[in-house]
Amino acid sequence: MKIKRVIFAVYDDLHHEYRGFKTAGSFSKAGCDVKVFGIRYDNVKLMGWDEIHNIRIRIMKNFPLGLNMILFWFRLFFMLMKNNCDLIYCHDIFPLFPVYLASKLKGLPYIYDAHEFWHGNSQVENRPITKYFWTTYEKLFIKPARSVITVSEPIARELERIYSIKEVGVFTNLPLKKNIPSDIEILHNSLGINKSKKIVLYQGHFLVNNGLDTVIKAFRQVNESAVLVLIGSGSEKEKLQDLCVELKLQDRIFFTGPFPHDELIKYTACAYLGLCLIRNFGKSYYYSTPNKMFEFIQAHIPQVSSDFPEMSRFVKGYEVGEVIDPENAELISGTINKLLEDVSRYRKYKTNCIRASEELVWENIESDMIRFCS
CATH class of the missing domain: 3.40.50.2000 (Glycogen Phosphorylase B;)
Incomplete structure (x- = not known):
């Protein structure tokens, strides 16, 4: 099936989501209709995304992470169900649950882009219950993905070993080509x-x-x-x-x-x-x-x-x-x-x-x- 419409799901403020910007831009350049669903903590104007259709889900800074995550999951799920596409591209671990549900209900494939290695993430390393939750969560939703990609060869090999999956793609965090400015002061x-x-x-x-x-x-x-x-x-x-x-x-x-x-x-x-x-x-x-x-x-x-x-x-x-x-x-x-x-x-x-x-x-x-x- 030729991919014409792609939705990107990101649990990050799009001000800082450079990998999401690059991948969305690449699919757009290839002729796809692209939408990016991300988050926002404030009303500051989003710079640099003018050519990519994006919708930012409001997250409250003073809310606990767990509550914000649940609210994000609900909102993202309904947005995925409401918007038509041929492929869902999931950036990192957090959007995986609603992405999986929407893909099952709509019969759509999804990509999982693992930005980090959660089995070795310092945020959960010394918190066994939290680590068990997120690694089990990843295990549930990584195998149904059409493809899995990540940022380095060692992380790819670890994901293949731990989850018994084949051929995790490696696409490193390279920057977009830019001209060096003449004013360097x-x-x-x-x-x-x-x-x-x-x-x-x-x-x-x-x-x-x-x-x-x-x-x-x-x-x-x-x-x-x-x-x-x-x-x-x-x-x-x-x-x-x-x-x-x-x-x-x-x-x-x-x-x-x-x-x-x-x-x-x-x-x-x-x-x-x-x-x-x-x-x-x-x-x-x-x-x-x-x-x-x-x-x-x-x-x-x-x-x-x-x-x-x-x-x-x-x-x-x-x-x-x-x-x-x-x-x-x-x-x-x-x-x-x-x-x-x-x-x-x-x-x-x-x-x-x-x-x-x-x-x-x-x-x-x-x-x-x-x-x-x-």
Whole structure:
């Protein structure tokens, strides 16, 4: 059956759902009529989604997660039943239940895109009842899916082993190809940073497992020629800001953003060096391929990343930066200083970023993704 209409189900605020944006855009480019059902926490205008039909289900920030989830399931189920399509594309674990019900009642196939490895997710690792619920839930609904895809080879192999399913597709979190902006001083100008200072950049969520407290502590030993800029938002932001004040680093560490995904490269390109130092809080992190790793390559910015299998495969394989132990503050500061001082090494990494940026883009894998899902 030729796929003409696809509905995407996402339990995430579409401001931050870059993978959902890319997959929906790929099906739209292939000639499909696309609708994306996501969530929203506020009334802030959604930027960058003008060409993709989207409907955002209101979620209340002050409601418990369980209640919000049940409300989302009900609303999503009725929206799926009301809207006609040939295929439902389920992004990550949370929408699986209503997607499965609607697919059974309407006789439609669905795709399951596993963004994470829930058997090794830090959110459930030390909560046995919660872990049992979500892993059993995933087991119930993963097998009826027409196809299962995920973000890295190790996660794909784990899903095949645990659930006895065949051929989980791997489509990594590569960015859309973008032109590098000519103005690379936006961050300097907007944050009042002296233009002689080199920006070391983190972009993403401010969460416990991102290791940003270690990075901030490490920055005490980083050469004064550099400043640290943290782009994003999250539950740990206030604690991190307090830590900067406590360590008297508030004049060298700056917080800004977040920015829409279609504008992010303007800010990423201002950096001298990118940081992708997540902690090993379970296999989901250990096997991950973070967006920011590829976004730094796309912006031609060398990086310092965690020495985990998939991250190391790309960073070392393409020679675009250094991989280190993300828990070692002394090693973090030493590696940053090395790349601030060793100009020839830095230039080699930057040249390799330029080459790799032509290959590591979503456009090079999107047709394979559509064929796999069809």
